[in-house]
Amino acid sequence: MHGFVQNKAAIGLHWAALEHRRLEQVIALEGQFDLVKQHLEVNVTGLVDDQSQRAAFAVLTHVNHAAGKYRVLQPGHGNQEMIRQVNGGRITGHAGILTGLTKMQFDTGVVWFRRDLRTDDNTALWSALKSCKKVYCVFVFDQEILNGLPRQDRRVEFIRESLVGLDEDLRALSGKPGAGIIARHGAGYEEVARSAQELGAQVVFAAHDYEPQAIARDIKARGALAELGISFHTVKDQVIFEGRELLTKTGTPYGVFTPYKNAWLARLNDACLKTHDVAPLSGALAERPVSMRRGVMTLAELGFAQTNLLELKIPTGSAGASELFSTFFDRMDRYDETRNFPSVKGPSYLGVHLRFGTVSIRKLVATAWQRTLHGSAGATVWLSELIWRDFYFQILANFPNVAHSAYKPEYDAIQWETGEHARKLFKAWCEGCTGYPLVDAAMAQLNQTGYMHNRLRMVAGSFLVKDLGINWQWGEKYFAEKLNDFDLSANNGGWQWVSSSGCDAQPYFRIFNPVSQSEKFDADGKFIRRYLPQLAKLPTKVLHAPWQASTEVLAACGVTLGKTYPEPVVSHEEARALTLQRYAVVKKIKPG
Ligand SMILES: Cc1cc2nc3c(=O)[nH]c(=O)nc-3n(C[C@H](O)[C@H](O)[C@H](O)COP(=O)(O)OP(=O)(O)OC[C@H]3O[C@@H](n4cnc5c(N)ncnc54)[C@H](O)[C@@H]3O)c2cc1C
16 A cells, blocks of 8 residues: 555654754655554654644655555655654654644643743744643753753743743633643653643643754653653744745855845745734633642742842843833834943843743834834844844754854864963953953953843953954853853854854954954943943043053052952953964865
8 A cells, every 4th residue: 555644653753863964965764664553653763854843743654555664755845854863763652644733633732831931922832722622831940951050040030930920921811720830840851741641631832942952852852752642743933934944045054144134034924923812712721730730939949049130120021021122112213323332221131031932033023124114224223133043043953063163164173272371361251350341341241140232242252262362162151151141042153253163253354352342332431330340430541441541540540450450361462463373274274
């Protein structure tokens, strides 16, 4: 017998990602299946290629019964492909032949919230409510992530506070006192599988995640759920265009921003921005079983201590995001003029909300786009920033190697400073003790608040790499630990940009001068004075480079270089010359 079936189990068969293979080169992959009557039981030794975000739930499977071999073929590679090698994975599913998710109705489903901590326009929640009679909402404080974090971490507190808001929102939306979030603590994939089983679910919904570790987690989740006969369905939520949705004319992912942005804008239409209204479907939100009706665990229960998040008045949850956005709305038209000045309230400060999905990217883009169409220069530039965000997501999805090496491989050959000397310089940078006020104020802002203004991320990043000669990956790691809005894709993209090793990065010979950047973007020294009060009394003329002040001026302002404020750790001019030498290696190596 020859025929086509859509095989639910096939998408559960993703064990290990084919990391070093270019996705677009793979056209079709073969799988071997042993079918068992009624309950589909599959042993796979070959390769399976699926496209997990498609609305159609299943991989199209060509089953060749005559040969006793089953070929898994996927016609076309429009969107993000997930290509994985399946090593003897044994999957059990109870409903082998499916016609597509949209027509499917489940009795019970679970929404696994991860970085989409809102009810408004949440595609995973909406999809679950559309296709299940009863929907439970689960969040897992994932030990595999939390274990690597400092015990005081604003992100954990932000998530916790946002979950409290989400819990309330779910209850209000459902109108049922027993509804709300089921919060768990453990390994993400295990806890979600356990919860789904305990709740008697047939399907789990979640939003796509593009980070290598998250993809690995989802592969494990898919396997663990499939073992229990539970489907796992993921949908696009946090970006407008993902993975391979936008390709160049030659069918390859974009590596340069401007053509990507043009393609992005050309493809944008109302359908891409259509929001998912959960309110009319909210009757499906179920009351939690009594044993699971408890509030979100405290920070102490999670093994964390409180931070200064509340003191900083960083608003959390969807309510916090709305508050920030409504104030930014009034400033959006001037964003093009204000965004580069760290002492001015120019940007939106929505980064952390976009990171944890307490705001819908579709709604933000829709607003910015409308205003762009009405001729707002500020909105046009802000929209461009949101496109950079998508750009870096697709870079990470299509070139996952950027997470541990340079986008341009020849830049991996650069010899960075090493040993005690490098460690000392790096420590001075981390602690904001380089002797360059704008860099030090930027680092103080990061250390004290978890935020750093975009202009300063560029200046401080460039200083680390091109003045101190430190490997950009050290800086990337430090930012990853400290930034509230840390996102692997944007952080990596930003660091590859400043180090010139990335896609569309600044040329290596362009080296920010930390003093002229300071004079230009903090001309009156307001930002420096705020974060470096020990320099507050210095006249603005010398504030940007205190070593140029006379001893008398310094003394009159209570500054003693080397004591109350450091001497510069390097001379910018010497460092610049060294950097050009260091980067010369790049010219000698032909890109492979
Ligand atoms: C070295 C370096 C590291 C960075 N690390 C991160 C990071 O970990 N997470 C992060 O979200 N952004 C990062 N950025 C980009 C940018 O600095 C921040 O997004 C921005 O400062 C956040 O502040 P905001 O929300 O007020 O931004 P706004 O200026 O209001 O911009 C709105 C949103 O657009 C997105 N965005 C803006 N600029 C960029 C950009 N260059 N690349 C990608 N997305 C952008 C962000 O989601 C931001 O919240 C980094 C930039 C550099 C140079």
